[in-house]
Amino acid sequence: MNYQTSQHHVPIATGGGLHLTRFQPERIHGLPILCWHGAIESGRIFHSRSGKGLAPWLARQGHEVMVIDQRGRQDALPRPARGVSFSQREVITDEVDAALAACLSLSGQSRCHIMAHSWGGVLIAAHLARIPGSRGHIASQVYFGTKRRVRVQNPSKWLYIDLVWKGLAPLARRMCGYLPARTLRWGSDDEYATSHADSVTWVRETAWRDPEDGFDYATALSQGGLPPTLHLAGLRDQALGHPRDVARFIEECGPHRHALRILGREHGQGRDYGHLDMLTHPDAVADVYPQALAWCQAHQGDAVSVEEDT
Template structure:
């Protein structure tokens, strides 16, 4: 039986980051750190009734630590107009704080990293800022991760060009944050700064930090990152088509990277989209199993 518990990481004053710890009968398995994307929280990876990728990995003997970035999910307080932080703070402070907490709890860094969507961009940004982290990570798996959007599908023009690059700025200015959950654009809200910074990068702008000018692409171009499996959904037309993922692969160092596309054309039971690549019932037998195989392939590295 998979067990779950909530852990909290002090980050600033009264602010706390939420980590959901999922494990089987013991807590000695390899640690996996999982991170959500924009307008999301950690629930993309699990339910309290043990559905999803994190419970699946826990069943196989891994310890899973699912992070909620500041103000999202179980982290407190929730994002509001006073939230002055963005993705720079996530890269420099929040993600490292969660990794430190995991190490303090189990005595070692997380050996495997998993991300959905924008979470993979943040993870590779952490590798650029803190290259020592690469030494601890055996393999990564990124679901639907891209940085800049290169596809021109009509749904991309609506979801990205109209909503993310246009209306979202209006709502952020009006409310002081992006109320994405109320707008039904996602499972959680985004701070004004986080939305602004992610929108910059999604527009094919250079991978450069708007706070201090740190050039992530320049640092990573000759860096060997951990072996990374990229999961693409055949029905993910707007947010992470293979062309978008391939562009992210190209700018993410010189390490081993592989992209698998999941859809009926490729022998799978379902044409997966951006969200149901992690929530569909058949994912356990297809991409989830492939993640296990990928991790096992590099387990002794």
């Protein structure tokens, strides 16, 4: 099915704004899908300049898709720089709220599905903990490689988490006033200093509390609060979204209808997937994308309620 794309600016009251790429098919089936990227990356994880990726694929299946770039990513301003910074709490309270409102306004719907990659899923879950009223607007979710704490121990974890993310990255952040991930070739996009510092705190500490005001996200979700969520983890992902750490994040999110699926040959896929290629590899079109869409379609008409674990 053919689709059209359009670009939209979503202003934020505290400054700057989000960039939203809208994929609008000729004939729309079902609810819109809002896509949220992870740390040191942008919405490009969901769509390439050549028209490949999850977002165009979903549009060809008849779903309207809205891909968000957080402030400071791609065309969303302001750019990370010394003296220009936003915290994770501002993403959780301001940016996610504005993105949801824009998605529903553009689509004319009252609910949507959310698909989030990596740290983006942590931010969305935190938003639902702080602003439970948003739950009624989200029919279902798919989290790709989402974890908060990294507790596995292996060489990949020691390199990417201990040495780079918690060691070298804070040094670079203090020197530059922001995290220059693009220059260092650690990621596709730079990160605000405060946002990176907040994420390091969450990766390191057992308690899931806000660094600014102490809000306890795990306690807020302990009685439920997430919509039906499919958690996907790559069998080959050794550090950034290890299946065991993804499983621990599921427990942190409290009781909710969910499924955890490991993406690899022994689980029926054509290859063993890692952290990024579950979205970017050509084989993901057949191995991964249909699973995500099927989950959303299965929960299209679910009533809003607190679901028990399944």
